[in-house]
Amino acid sequence: MSVWSSHYMIDPQEMEIRFSNEDSIANIESIFEEPSEDSLLLIERVRSIMESLPSREADFIDLYYFRKFKQTDIAMIFGVSQPTVCYRLQRATTRIQFILSLPLVNEQEMEVDLAKVFLDDLDIEIMLLMYETTCQSAVASKLEVSQGLVRHRYLRSIDKLKELEGFEVYYQVFRAISENLNILREVQRNAKEEPLGFALL
Numbered sequence: 225m226s227v228w229s230s231h232y233m234i235d236p237q238e239m240e241i242r243f244s245n246e247d248s249i250a251n252i253e254s255i256f257e258e259p260s261e262d263s264l265l266l267i268e269r270v271r272s273i274m275e276s277l278p279s280r281e282a283d284f285i286d287l288y289y290f291r292k293f294k295q296t297d298i299a300m301i302f303g304v305s306q307p308t309v310c311y312r313l314q315r316a317t318t319r320i321q322f323i324l325s326l327p328l329v330n331e332q333e334m335e336v337d338l339a340k341v342f343l344d345d346l347d348i349e350i351m352l353l354m355y356e357t358t359c360q361s362a363v364a365s366k367l368e369v370s371q372g373l374v375r376h377r378y379l380r381s382i383d384k385l386k387e388l389e390g391f392e393v394y395y396q397v398f399r400a401i402s403e404n405l406n407i408l409r410e411v412q413r414n415a416k417e418e419p420l421g422f423a424l425l
Contacts, residue, residue, distance in 0.1 A: 270324075276362075280312060283302075284316060295309045326401075329397060337394070341391070346367070346377065350363060350378050360405060
C-alpha cells in the first residue's frame with residue numbers, strides 16, 4: 225500500500241470539482257494514479273485551511289471528502305438533518321475556495337510589516353487574526369472584544385493600507401476578506417452542537 229493510499233481516502237478529482245479555481249486545484253490526478261507533489265501540497269493546504277473553519281464544518285468536510293462518509297451518515301452521527309449537512313458542506317466548500325484564491329503571504333513577514341504601519345498592537349492582532357481565520361466572530365472571541373470593534377478597526381486599517389506604497393498585496397488580501405465576510409462568517413450553532421473533533425490523519 226502506498227503512502228498516498230494509507231493516509232488519504234479523498235478522490236483528488238472530487239477535490240478538483242469542489243475546490244478548484246484557476247490558480248489552485250486544476251489538473252489533479254485520478255485516484256488511480258499516484259498524485260503529484262503539487263496535488264499533495266494542495267490537499268495539505270486544504271487541510272490547513274480546515275483548521276481555521278468552524279469546528280462543525282471542518283468535521284463535515286473531513287468525514288465527507290476525506291473519509292468518504294455519506295451525508296445521511298454524517299447527519300445521523302451529529303443528530304442533524306441531511307439538508308443541514310449539505311448546507312454546511314456548501315458553506316465550508318465556498319469558504320475553502322475563497323481562501324485558496326487569496327494571494328499567499330508569509331505571516332511572519334506580514335506581522336513585521338504591519339508593525340511598521342500600526343502603532344496599536346490591537347490593530348495588528350486584528351489584521352493577523354482576520355487573515356488566519358477570515359471570521360469576525362472568531363477574532364472577536366479570541367480577543368474578547370465585540371464584533372463591531374473588530375469590524376470598525378479592521379476596515380479602518382484596510383483604508384490605511386490602501387494609501388501605502390509597497391503594501392498592495394496585503395491590501396488586496398484584506399480587502400477581499402472584508403468584501404466576502406458573508407461567506408466567511410461562522411454559522412451559528414445551537415448550544416447542544418458540540419464539535420466531535422475528529423483527528424485529521
